[in-house]
Amino acid sequence: MDGGIGNRGFRVTPRSDRHDDADFGTAYTYKASLIGAAQQFELGDDGLIWRIGPKAGVWPYATIAKVRLSYRPVSMQSRRYRADLQDVSGGRLRIVSTTWQTVALMAPQDQAYRSFMIELHRRMRDAGSRAELIGGLPPAVHTGALVLIALVAAALTGLLARAVAVGSWSGALFLAGFALLFGWQIGGFIRRNRPRRYTFDDVPKDLLP
Incomplete structure (x- = not known):
């Protein structure tokens, strides 16, 4: 996955994998693979803050050009949803509603994912975003x-x-x-x-x- 643009001068603070009550709806973390690093996202005042392994950055809400929501079940988890984001420079981010916990367990994070996506859309709207909002498959x-x-x-x-x-x-x-x-x-x-x-x-x- 393309981590997108650089940090644009913003300081990104590493976050833990756990969402406490204060962060619920404004922070989201998942593991795309069992051995890969956790992918961390936060809805800050300046924009969408992301950290994927050694890469990190901030996308101002008004620069997010496209959001595609889809339903993407897999053999180990039928309740799996995905959001594909793209910014004006062509950078891409992917956010998935499940996370790998063990070799045999891909756990759903339904409420955390839903709250995060709803809040992301609200902040984009309030920032005057003109993003292309797409549902489903091409x-x-x-x-x-x-x-x-x-x-x-x-x-x-x-x-x-x-x-x-x-x-x-x-x-x-x-x-x-x-x-x-x-x-x-x-x-x-x-x-x-x-x-x-x-x-x-x-x-x-x-x-x-």
């Missing part, structure tokens, strides 16, 4: 996912029809169950990630925990 990616789902659905329908025709009821039952599970999981992903624009006062609820 249109081309979303369309490709719809085409893939249609192909899988057609294949499952053909297999189910064949199973019924030859009297393989156990196979038909299995395929029907698989189709329902597939539709429930993938359908939710597609529905939440439909491409859209939103405003500072109407942040999509389905793209936040």
Whole structure:
């Protein structure tokens, strides 16, 4: 991930991984990988303060050019959301609602992530930001996912029809169950990630925990 622009003369103070009551909603920390450094973010008076490993900086709220919110589940965590930020110089930051704790545990941070994102949007609005606010996947990616789902659905329908025709009821039952599970999981992903624009006062609820 691109850490973005430099510190622009601001002094960034390292923060711990723990959010106390005073910081809740204005500070957020997560680990993108088990062995990587924690990524720390804080909503300061001057802008969004970030620290990723040895890199650190401040993005004034008015210089944040784009925010994309999306729902990004993975095999180990179905409740995973992501915000991709870009500033006017092309720097990029990624903030995810889950954090790695152990080899087998990716823990959700639903309330902390939601509060932080809502407060970030509020401060950007108050700073007069003209950022592009986007929800969901890029249109081309979303369309490709719809085409893939249609192909899988057609294949499952053909297999189910064949199973019924030859009297393989156990196979038909299995395929029907698989189709329902597939539709429930993938359908939710597609529905939440439909491409859209939103405003500072109407942040999509389905793209936040």
